[in-house]
Amino acid sequence: MKLFDVLLLSLAAALVIIAIYEIMTVGIGQAYWLVMMAVMLFFLYTYRKKG
Numbered sequence: 328m329k330l331f332d333v334l335l336l337s338l339a340a341a342l343v344i345i346a347i348y349e350i351m352t353v354g355i356g357q358a359y360w361l362v363m364m365a366v367m368l369f370f371l372y373t374y375r376k377k378g
Contacts, residue, residue: 332375339368 342365349358 332372335368335372335375339365339372342368 342361346358346361346365349361355362
């Protein structure tokens with residue numbers, strides 16, 4: 328696993344944790360962008376692993 332892949336996966340996991348906290352405090356409407364950023368990074372990670 329390359330360094331960039333590790334960074335992508337770690338950042339995606341961190342954003343998921345932050346998003347869960349934000350959802351619990353302010354709601355899904357305000358934390359939607361965090362959820363989408365985490366999903367985007369995870370999809371980018373899986374796309375890089377396939378190629």
